[in-house]
Amino acid sequence: MKLKVTDQKQTPEDLIQKVEDPNHIVVTTDAPASARWYVVHTQSGHENRVAITLKTRVESMGLTHNIFEILIPTQEKIKISKGKKVTIKEKLFPGYMLVRMIVTDDAWLAVRTTQGVTGFVGTADQPTPLPENEVKAITAFGEQAAPKFQSAYTVGEAVRIIEGPFTDLLGTVSAIDEAKGKIVVLVSIFGRETPVELDFLQVSKI
Incomplete structure (x- = not known):
């Protein structure tokens, strides 16, 4: 007699291991020009878990036409560990992530009620979009070629x-x-x- 194997539900940690870059999650590449970047405050140390959970929620709630991209700004640094140089990705703004989206009531609620999210940067009901020049500065800083030492x-x-x-x-x-x-x-x-x-x-x- 064959035993029926029940599929175990994947945890955010399992999904993090499968994405190409857990610090830059693209929900869809079809973002319109009207989409803006917003700063979302998260529990510090859980940014990647929150990001992958948000992506899963966006897809399951059918909001891929409102929420397009999630970015956790990082920069490569060289850390000395056990006498060896190890390259790591250090978060530039611990406790924060950027979300590219079109704000609607449903999209706002999906982000705001994601486990680990504590709020948007801005007023309580109206998040403030990040100026485009600041977005470019943050991404350029994170992409500097020569990694720094930590x-x-x-x-x-x-x-x-x-x-x-x-x-x-x-x-x-x-x-x-x-x-x-x-x-x-x-x-x-x-x-x-x-x-x-x-x-x-x-x-x-x-």
């Missing part, structure tokens, strides 16, 4: 040098250059504080 350190923090001629010396962070992945550490040499420029990989927290 520093795990702060100015004034004590660190240990773990590589190079100053290995095992302790020092204090005096400057951080995330664009180059460099850190300046003040170390005591001959009784004087001397600035030493190092790579993020050459220091560790104490």
Whole structure:
């Protein structure tokens, strides 16, 4: 006797794994010129889950003629993890996402009542569209070619040098250059504080 297998309902996390870019979800490419971008406030840390849930709701509610695109602005950064450089996508505005849509009562309600959404940016009943120049600036910033480093350190923090001629010396962070992945550490040499420029990989927290 064959047992009947019941299909399990896919969770937002399952769907996130299947989309090409969970930070840029295109519901439909047929957006008219009248569609505008709106800023939606979400629970911080749940932006991708909210975005995929909204897409699913839009499709099931037949609102693909009103809601067209969801964007979570991100920028690539290089993070030092376990002594290795790892490229990650860092959210530019945690707790926010952009939705390209034509605002109608049904479309507004679909977004506003999506789990994890806390509201639109604007008045209570009338969300404010984002100016086109701001949309272009945000997308251009996120598409910058050279990824920046994400520093795990702060100015004034004590660190240990773990590589190079100053290995095992302790020092204090005096400057951080995330664009180059460099850190300046003040170390005591001959009784004087001397600035030493190092790579993020050459220091560790104490």
